[in-house]
Amino acid sequence: GAVVSQHPSWVICKSGTSVKIECRSLDFQATTMFWYRQFPKQSLMLMATSNEGSKATYEQGVEKDKFLINHASLTLSTLTVTSAHPEDSSFYICSAMDRATANYGYTFGSGTRLTVV
Amino acid sequence: GESVGLHLPTLSVQEGDNSIINCAYSNSASDYFIWYKQESGKGPQFIIDIRSNMDKRQGQRVTVLLNKTVKHLSLQIAATQPGDSAVYFCAESLQAGTALIFGKGTTLSVSS
Numbered sequence: 001g002a003v004v005s006q007h008p009s010w011v012i013c014k015s016g017t018s019v020k021i022e023c024r025s026l027d028f029q030a031t032t033m034f035w036y037r038q039f040p041k042q043s044l045m046l047m048a049t050s051n052e053g054s055k056a057t058y059e060q061g062v063e064k065d066k067f068l069i070n071h072a073s074l075t076l077s078t079l080t081v082t083s084a085h086p087e088d089s090s091f092y093i094c095s096a097m098d099r100a101t102a103n104y105g106y107t108f109g110s111g112t113r114l115t116v117v
Numbered sequence: 118g119e120s121v122g123l124h125l126p127t128l129s130v131q132e133g134d135n136s137i138i139n140c141a142y143s144n145s146a147s148d149y150f151i152w153y154k155q156e157s158g159k160g161p162q163f164i165i166d167i168r169s170n171m172d173k174r175q176g177q178r179v180t181v182l183l184n185k186t187v188k189h190l191s192l193q194i195a196a197t198q199p200g201d202s203a204v205y206f207c208a209e210s211l212q213a214g215t216a217l218i219f220g221k222g223t224t225l226s227v228s229s
Contacts, residue, residue: 006160032214034216034217036219042221042222043206043219043220043221043222044161044206044219045219046216046217046218046219049215049216091158093160093161095217097214106151106163106217107163108153108160108161108162108163109160110159110160111158111159111160113158
């Protein structure tokens with residue numbers, strides 16, 4: 001089945017630094033990837049939709065200059081949290097879409113726990 | 118905006134019981150619905166899906182029911198096991214291929 005690898009699984013960084021999270025589709029081409037953020041005991045909140053080769057579409061309230069998304073290939077999307085602050089500490093999850101399946105096959109990564117100190 | 122909500126935040130059952138987790142959605146135009154299971158510290162795991170042109174779909178020990186009249190979705194888990202303990206989310210897609218919108222989640226706790 002479709003597999004999405006997300007790396008790193010956890011990261012601790014100092015306030016003011018930047019962190020990059022990678023999301024890779026291992027056995028299919030993901031023309032579209034979605035990035036979500038999840039705070040403790042809350043649901044997944046969509047941050048942005050990333051289409052290969054074009055600029056990401058951000059949800060209302062998500063700062064595009066702070067959360068940089070790059071989707072340069074059909075198997076890799078990256079989310080960079082720039083100038084991280086403690087309030088950015090969260091669980092970040094990517095989802096890749098496999099357009100080859102009838103239901104567009106949303107496949108989720110295992111998530112990245114970001115802690116900003 | 119559109120959102121998918123849940124009726125109950127927690128559900129506690131005994132091992133072997135059947136579990137029913139409910140979800141209400143707000144957009145009658147939603148085309149595709151998915152139930153996910155999420156264990157602590159992990160990404161969502163696909164359980165079962167259903168399209169808007171169906172009202173019932175069965176999998177292994179799980180059944181999803183869709184009532185478009187009242188915009189209600191439910192997940193039934195038969196013979197619930199301790200390994201089923203997790204948070205369950207319903208999600209909807211307004212159009213095929215668009216982003217999933219997640220509900221708040223129900224924590225299922227199974228005691229043996």
